[in-house]
Amino acid sequence: MQFSTKVPISKSHHPIDYQSRLVSLGSCFAENIGAKFHHFKFQNSVNPFGIIFNPVSIEKLLSRDVNQQPFTNEDVFFHNDLWHCYEVHSALSHPDKEVFLKNLNQKVSDFQLQISKATHCLITYGTSWVYKLKTSNEVVANCHKVAQNQFDKEILSVTTIENSIQNTVGLIQKINPDCQIIFTVSPVRHLKDGFVENQRSKAHLITAIQQILNPNSSFLNYFPSYEILMDELRDYRFYTEDMLHPNPTAIDYIWERFASTHIADTCIPVMAEVDTIQKALAHRPFNPNTESHQKFLTNLNQKIIKLQEQFPQLQF
Structure with missing residues (x-):
C-alpha cells in the first residue's frame, strides 16, 4: 500500500558532480540545502550577502555583482549602534562604517567571480511579500528593525516576479552562459503575513517560475521543495516546534529527493564515504x-x- 502521493521529479540532464561549482542563493531553506552540500564536501558558496527572501532583492544584488557596482556611503545607514544596508542581511552589519563598506565590496568582487565560474546556481525564493522604503520606494531585502512606519508592505504581482526572474537569468548568463539554474520555492510557511496571504505569496512565486520555464531550454530547472513538503510529507511531524519550518527529518528527505534527481549517480558512493x-x-x-x-x-x-x-x- 502507498500512504503518500509522491511528487514526480525528472532526472537532471546536467547533474551535479564533485567537479561542479555551486552557488546557492535565497531564503533560509537555501541555507539548509547549502549545509547538505557542505557536509558532503561539494564546492558550494551559500548566500554571501546573507538570507534574501524575495526575487527583486536577489535580482538587485546580482545586478550589482555582475556589473561590479560598489557599495558607497549612500547605500548604508546607522541604526541601533550598527551600520546597515537595505540590500543585505543584518548578519553582515558592522559597528565600523569603513570596515562594513570594505567587507561588502569585497563580497561583490568575490561573488562575481563565483558566479562566473559556477556550473550550477540554485535560487530559493521565500516570499512574494516585500517592504518598500517610503523615502525611495525601493524594495528592501531586510528592514533591520527600523520602525515599520518607514515602509509600505505589498505583494509582488506574478508579472513583476516573472520579469525579475528573467532579469536574474539574463544577469547570470551575461557572465556565465553555460550555468545551469535551478529554481525552487521554500517550504517555510510565512504565517506572519497571514494564512491566505502566505498561500497567495507561494502561488505567485510558483506561477512566475513556471511562466519562464521553457521545455526546450536545458539550462533552466525547477525543483519542487514546496510541493514535496505540502503534498508528499503533509504532516506536522515534519515541522519544527514553531510549525513553520521543516524539521531535520523533512530537510533530509527533501535533500534525498534532490540528490536522487540532480546529483550524478557516480557521486553516490563518494558521498557515502564522505558521510562516514x-x-x-x-x-x-x-x-x-x-x-x-x-x-x-x-x-x-x-x-x-x-x-x-x-x-x-x-x-x-
Missing part, C-alpha cells in the same frame, strides 16, 4: 589516548588521504 568520514570526525571519545582510538584515527586518516587522491579539492 564526517561522522567519524564528529565522534568524541571518552578516552582519546587509548591504543584503540589511535588506531581509529590512523584508519580515518588513511581513508581521507585515499579519497583526496581522487578528489584533491575535498578538505576535512
Whole structure:
C-alpha cells in the first residue's frame, strides 16, 4: 500500500558532480540545502550577502555583482549602534562604517567571480511579500528593525516576479552562459503575513517560475521543495516546534529527493564515504589516548588521504 502521493521529479540532464561549482542563493531553506552540500564536501558558496527572501532583492544584488557596482556611503545607514544596508542581511552589519563598506565590496568582487565560474546556481525564493522604503520606494531585502512606519508592505504581482526572474537569468548568463539554474520555492510557511496571504505569496512565486520555464531550454530547472513538503510529507511531524519550518527529518528527505534527481549517480558512493568520514570526525571519545582510538584515527586518516587522491579539492 502507498500512504503518500509522491511528487514526480525528472532526472537532471546536467547533474551535479564533485567537479561542479555551486552557488546557492535565497531564503533560509537555501541555507539548509547549502549545509547538505557542505557536509558532503561539494564546492558550494551559500548566500554571501546573507538570507534574501524575495526575487527583486536577489535580482538587485546580482545586478550589482555582475556589473561590479560598489557599495558607497549612500547605500548604508546607522541604526541601533550598527551600520546597515537595505540590500543585505543584518548578519553582515558592522559597528565600523569603513570596515562594513570594505567587507561588502569585497563580497561583490568575490561573488562575481563565483558566479562566473559556477556550473550550477540554485535560487530559493521565500516570499512574494516585500517592504518598500517610503523615502525611495525601493524594495528592501531586510528592514533591520527600523520602525515599520518607514515602509509600505505589498505583494509582488506574478508579472513583476516573472520579469525579475528573467532579469536574474539574463544577469547570470551575461557572465556565465553555460550555468545551469535551478529554481525552487521554500517550504517555510510565512504565517506572519497571514494564512491566505502566505498561500497567495507561494502561488505567485510558483506561477512566475513556471511562466519562464521553457521545455526546450536545458539550462533552466525547477525543483519542487514546496510541493514535496505540502503534498508528499503533509504532516506536522515534519515541522519544527514553531510549525513553520521543516524539521531535520523533512530537510533530509527533501535533500534525498534532490540528490536522487540532480546529483550524478557516480557521486553516490563518494558521498557515502564522505558521510562516514564526517561522522567519524564528529565522534568524541571518552578516552582519546587509548591504543584503540589511535588506531581509529590512523584508519580515518588513511581513508581521507585515499579519497583526496581522487578528489584533491575535498578538505576535512
